[in-house]
Amino acid sequence: MDTLRARQDVVTITRTIISATPQPSPYNWAAGATTAYPIHGSCNATERALLSRGLNEAVVLAAHAKDHVLRFGNSSEFYTKYFGISPTAEVIGWYDKIVSADRGDIWFRCDDIDGNCAQHGWAGHWRGENATQETVICPLSFTSRMPLEGLCGYGYSVSSGALNFYFGSDLVHRLYHLPRIGEGIVEHYADTYSECLELAQSDPALAARNSHTLQYFALDVYAFDIALPGEGCTGRPLDFESEDPSTMTEVIPSATTTAATVSSSLERHP
Template sequence: MPRLSTRELPEHSNSLPLPGFVSLRTPYRRDFFPGYLSQDSRPRTHQKHTLSLSSIPSRVVNFNPFSLQPTKRHTMFAGAASLLLLLPLAVATPLGARQADSPVTVTVDTNPAGPTNSVYNWARGWEDEFPIHPSCNATNRAQIAAGLRETVQLAAHARDHLLRWGSESEIARRYFGNASVAGPIGWYSRVVSGNKVGMLFRCDDPDRNCATQEAQVLTLKSPGWAGHWRGDNATQETVICDLSYERRLPLAAVCSRGYTVAESPLNTYWATDLLHRVFHVPLISDLRLEHYAEDYADALRIAATDPDLAVLDSDALQYFAIDAWAYDIAVPGIGCSGEVPQVSPTSPPAAPEPTSTQTADASCHTHDDGFVHC
């Protein structure tokens, strides 16, 4: 009887054990069946091969397949070898690849029901920058825009100072007394972030106030107008006259050139001058802010005797903003308040109504010191 001869093969990571033979391992390699699997392991469907036991490499197993008297061990080995031959066919069949390559149909609704842009946007149309009229040339526009940016910076710092210190701020008590600072915070916030659609700064002097007041500078020694609120002619509009470009300073100059909050003109800087002008515009002030104080000392007196009026006084709001900027930003911890007059809390006269000058438009008024606010 022929004897089955086996040879032990080396260990392999993907070897498959044959049933019934613990010590026999057959490497599962792509070169088992030449021509059926390519080097990149993809099936070649254009070739046919007839597989037989003779295609098994001799290094795997040596036995006589034509034995006339097969033993049980022969039969077991032949069955195992047959299974081994069929295994690559099952793994390498192109059926799986063809199924994976089958197209997949995806349906997309390109015309959904209802509008696609129906999402509500509460901030649509909100304009928080001050518009400038095309009548302002390039240099006018550049200076006005820079002044308005500094106005926003000044108002933002005044708001933030109050948010930080509240009524504990000595500067706040100086100008607002013991009133709540919630009102001033709101006014400054409107300057910073309020919707400014409809507001306008222009340079074309439509009411001829710039031209007529400049003429009086030479004839009547008038200080002239650096700008004015248009009042009933256009309540949301402000005109900037040429004198503004000659007189106004940037915030970088605060506390320089001998400036003090108490003794220098309130409109020395672009920021305070334009803050005063936007407080005239109903879109910012709701027509609640007015010039109640006549000068610096009067602003302090109103704060001490009528705090609820002080928080609606345009001058007090400007004085506080520039004083807080000087103390916190320009010269930190020192500022340049100047000689602050001592105010006794006696009953003051009734708050004066803004008065109009004989030569000025109704949107202008004259203070006791002769200074014209327009």
């Protein structure tokens, strides 16, 4: 009986477990990257939704333009029409900046911080010297810009339509004004459709850096490849072209300039 009771006694075993040495977190080269275009808190829910959609459409346009060049290179008639004999690498790079570049420090805001949205016809502006990485989107943009799904609709053609008719293409232009995207290299070297085609022949290197050329090409190839496959809506240029297909004027204020006194680096786009 004593033997049976002894066998039933609980035996306690103590084990010492040594934890593994803590491992450092693996290196993440992309840590801290800003992957979405930042929208300022001054934009309300509706403005934020519309602006987000427009920015996404700008990325879609740029991504397809890049893919078209990667697929066809300078054998594309669209490419030679807009960029002449310019090497494809730089053109691809400018589109990829919109698609893939870090978006840190960029702001799209909806308040009239510089007092310009109240002026007739102002749909937005790059803040220039006031804040080089910031763009103001005025209320007019939200009521006058069409969605990319409507490309080739509304009687629009690439050669005679306004470059800012669609929100996405308008924002492509606005993005190139930001130093983080355009690097101060993508600028206005030619404005109208006809002038852009002339630039492709006379100075292909500048054509690859011309903001309007980059817009025209992106719209034209998206229309032909995606919107109306195999057809597109290039159209014919108007007999009379305005100086600027966006009917854009440039005004440049100092850091303290308001809408009433304009002097030297803010750009307005109607």
